[in-house]
Amino acid sequence: MGQRKRVDIAILCCLTLITFAIPWAVKSSFYIHILIMSAINAVLAIGLNLCMGFIGEKSLGHAAFYGIGAYTTAVLSVHFGLSGPLNLLAALFVTLVCALIIGIPSLRLRGPYFAIVTLGFVLILQLLVLNGGAFTGGPMGLPGIKRLTLPNILTGRPFTLSTDIQYYYAAVVCFWLAMIVSIVSINSRVGRAWLAIRENLDLAESVGISAFRYKLAAFLMGAGLAGLAGALYTHYTAFVSPRIVDTWINVLLAAMVIVGGEGTLLGPVVGAVVLTALPEALRFAEGYRMLLFGVILLIVIMFAPQGIVGLAADFAKRRRRG
Amino acid sequence: MLAIEALTKRFGGVVAVDSVSFGVNAGEVVGLIGPNGAGKTTVLNLVTGFSRPSAGKVLFNGKEVTGTPPYALAKLGIVRTFQTTSLFSRMTVLENVRIGTHLRAGRRQCQAIGAILEEMSLAKFRDFAANSLPYGVQRRLEIAVALAADPKLLLLDEPAAGMNPEETHRLIEELKLIIKKNITIILVEHNMRFVAQVCQRIVVLHRGRKIAEGVPGEVLELPQVIEIYLGKRRYA
Numbered sequence: 001m002g003q004r005k006r007v008d009i010a011i012l013c014c015l016t017l018i019t020f021a022i023p024w025a026v027k028s029s030f031y032i033h034i035l036i037m038s039a040i041n042a043v044l045a046i047g048l049n050l051c052m053g054f055i056g057e058k059s060l061g062h063a064a065f066y067g068i069g070a071y072t073t074a075v076l077s078v079h080f081g082l083s084g085p086l087n088l089l090a091a092l093f094v095t096l097v098c099a100l101i102i103g104i105p106s107l108r109l110r111g112p113y114f115a116i117v118t119l120g121f122v123l124i125l126q127l128l129v130l131n132g133g134a135f136t137g138g139p140m141g142l143p144g145i146k147r148l149t150l151p152n153i154l155t156g157r158p159f160t161l162s163t164d165i166q167y168y169y170a171a172v173v174c175f176w177l178a179m180i181v182s183i184v185s186i187n188s189r190v191g192r193a194w195l196a197i198r199e200n201l202d203l204a205e206s207v208g209i210s211a212f213r214y215k216l217a218a219f220l221m222g223a224g225l226a227g228l229a230g231a232l233y234t235h236y237t238a239f240v241s242p243r244i245v246d247t248w249i250n251v252l253l254a255a256m257v258i259v260g261g262e263g264t265l266l267g268p269v270v271g272a273v274v275l276t277a278l279p280e281a282l283r284f285a286e287g288y289r290m291l292l293f294g295v296i297l298l299i300v301i302m303f304a305p306q307g308i309v310g311l312a313a314d315f316a317k318r319r320r321r322g
Numbered sequence: 323m324l325a326i327e328a329l330t331k332r333f334g335g336v337v338a339v340d341s342v343s344f345g346v347n348a349g350e351v352v353g354l355i356g357p358n359g360a361g362k363t364t365v366l367n368l369v370t371g372f373s374r375p376s377a378g379k380v381l382f383n384g385k386e387v388t389g390t391p392p393y394a395l396a397k398l399g400i401v402r403t404f405q406t407t408s409l410f411s412r413m414t415v416l417e418n419v420r421i422g423t424h425l426r427a428g429r430r431q432c433q434a435i436g437a438i439l440e441e442m443s444l445a446k447f448r449d450f451a452a453n454s455l456p457y458g459v460q461r462r463l464e465i466a467v468a469l470a471a472d473p474k475l476l477l478l479d480e481p482a483a484g485m486n487p488e489e490t491h492r493l494i495e496e497l498k499l500i501i502k503k504n505i506t507i508i509l510v511e512h513n514m515r516f517v518a519q520v521c522q523r524i525v526v527l528h529r530g531r532k533i534a535e536g537v538p539g540e541v542l543e544l545p546q547v548i549e550i551y552l553g554k555r556r557y558a
Contacts, residue, residue: 189424196421199410206370206404207471208396208425 007316011266012183019172023165032164036236038276039171043229045256045268046178047222052254053263054186055218056198057107061118062253064125065095065223067245069230071129074142074240079135083146084158088231095227099220107215110201122247129242141241148235167236174232175269178225182265185221194218198263259300261307270308323348323506324369324475329378331364338364340530341378346475351497351507353521353538355514357550360527362510363405366477369508370402371395382475397425399474403464403481405510411453415444415463418452422470434470442466442496458489462496469500476500477508482516494519514542514551526550 019039026032048062069091076082076090098121106117129136136142148170152159161167185191193214196204201211234240243249252275260271278296282289304311324346331339339361346352354362367373369380371392380388382398390398410418419438423431439445442462447455452463461481468476481497482490490513497520501507511517517524518538526534526541528550534541541547 192417192421193424195413196410196424199412200408202372202392202404203408203410203467204421205392206372206396206402207422207467208393208401209421210391210393 008265012179015269016176019175020169023168029164032168034277034280036164036168036171038273039168039175040229040233040236041253041256041276042269042272043171043174043178044226044253045260045272046175046182047225047229048253049257049262049264049268050182050185050194050218050222051215052257053267054191054194054198055215057215057219058112058115058254059118059219059222060115060247060250060254061102061120061122062222062226063245063247063249064118064122065099065226066230066233066249067122067125067129068095068098069227070234070240070244071136071142071230072227073231073234074137074145075135077145077234078137078142081146083149083160083235085150087148087235088228091227091231092224095223095230096220099223100216103216103219103223107219108212119247119250122245122250126242126245126247129245137241139242141239141243143239145234145238145240147238148232161235167232170232171236174225174228177228179265179269181221181225185218186265190214190217255297257307259297259307261309261311264307264309264313267307267309274308323350323383324508325379325381326365326369327379327381329365329368329380330376331361331368331373332376337530339368339375339527342527342530342532343378344525344532344535346506346508348474348506349501349504350523351501351509351521353517353524354508354510354527355512355517355524356527359529361530362527363479364530365527366402366479366508366510370400370477372402396471396473399472400477401468401471401473401475402477403468403479405479405483407457407460407464409452409460409463409467412451414449414451415439415455415466416448418463418467419444419470422467423472425471434472438466438470441499442469458485458492461485461489461493465496465500469505473505475506475508477510479510480512481509482511482513490516518542 022035026035044062044066048059051057051059072091072094073087076087102117102121106114130139132138147160147162149158149160161170193204193209196209197211197214205211256271256275257268259275260269261267279289279293282292285292300308306314327343328341329339329343330337330341342365354365356362368375371390374389379386382400387395387398410421416435419435423434426434439448442465444463444466447459452460455463465481482493485493494516509517509521521538524536524538524541525532526547534544534547
């Protein structure tokens with residue numbers, strides 16, 4: 001146990017160094033773009049993993065909260081001219097309210113209802129966004145979103161994030177926020193309650209764990225992180241379209257969590273980086289790109305059902321035994 | 323401490339529990355016996371909030387708790403075990419007991435975990451995964467998890483089921499330790515000899531109705547009790 005903890009800390013330290021040092025090594029703006037998207041996807045996957053991996057409640061609507069965060073920011077920026085920290089707070093607030101409305105009735109029930117309700121929620125949101133007229137831009141989306149302006153505590157002058165490197169750092173900060181939320185909660189009483197609910201719901205309830213409250217907490221944390229990720233994405237691309245609330249994104253996010261390793265801390269991160277980079281790496285295959293992508297996913301799921309992180313942990317265990 | 327008043331549970335047309343009433347005093351050990359399908363586990367589920375009664379009341383320390391969810395009852399001090407082995411099977415013994423102490427805070431939690439592991443002689447298994455333990459030890463761990471939740475009233479659903487005589491004997495010794503700690507116990511059980519050794523009072527259920535109640539020696543001699551048990555044996 002002690003050794004495993006030391007390995008975990010070593011991995012986290014390396015990851016911190018890598019995430020903050022990358023801009024010195026990588027100069028190509030194409031790679032920086034992929035890294036930003038990896039970080040944003042990692043935030044989404046980490047949030048999804050809280051519910052899906054640690055509690056075992058499958059959310060099929062995680063992209064909805066990403067979309068809500070993105071559209072809240074976009075609407076505030078385009079219609080109200082806002083581009084400051086208020087956008088981020090509003091995105092967070094609106095996603096949390098929506099998550100409460102979705103979560104309170106559906107997480108009380110056992111069975112597949114939560115998955116069904118969350119799936120329905122994405123579909124409804126997609127319709128709203130598509131038919132929102134000038135307010136949401138309809139199928140054309142909302143262009144011309146302002147870049148993120150943050151107050152600079154040191155100089156007192158507002159500071160606008162404009163270069164890709166600046167957005168990379170913003171995404172990395174967001175990523176570490178998600179990591180910290182996930183690490184702190186899983187190592188606390190809350191995390192133990194989550195795992196207890198996943199392993200044996202009846203027994204967990206009989207020793208005083210309110211499954212509903214803990215499920216809701218995980219769901220809200222995941223949704224809030226997704227809302228922030230959405231807001232950041234919108235400021236970064238300066239454009240938002242209904243493609244962001246596509247069910248395809250849900251599938252991709254779930255695939256990230258599963259390929260990386262459900263219910264592990266690093267699994268969603270590994271999954272997000274791999275599945276963000278893989279489609280780009282497969283561009284040489286042109287028309288066969290998505291086919292190849294699917295085959296690779298299938299192979300991972302068949303031969304590493306515990307995900308890449310699970311596979312690595314197994315491998316390490318076997319080597320230690322000799 | 324616990325009072326059950328005219329408790330009834332219907333599943334469609336089947337009346338699983340039919341207007342059952344009985345009380346349990348603080349510090350008492352009450353056995354709930356009866357043949358298969360008598361409604362014992364249903365009564366236990368109703369008392370612990372795992373299912374809602376169709377009619378009747380459950381009172382705990384004078385307050386009505388009918389239909390209160392299990393986690394809230396655990397806070398009041400009503401904790402149960404399950405008929406089939408129910409553990410956090412992929413976790414270690416220590417982690418199982420730690421989850422059991424969920425409702426206790428801070429330092430008291432650590433002390434409680436150590437004390438329970440010692441008491442239930444589980445200390446040497448602390449880092450073993452629950453599903454790697456022998457059956458008897460798993461059942462002991464279940465009781466340990468329930469004890470970790472600091473119960474005032476402990477409901478055990480067939481704790482001796484599937485145990486060999488040696489394991490049963492050991493279980494009786496452990497139950498005596500729990501009883502000494504002033505925890506009130508309701509014991510759902512098949513094993514008559516076991517019930518007679520541990521319980522001060524017995525409630526007999528048959529087809530959802532209470533047919534007898536009293537001290538073990540007397541109740542087990544009653545003709546209607548002998549009839550349902552011998553009847554069961556004849557067809558078995």
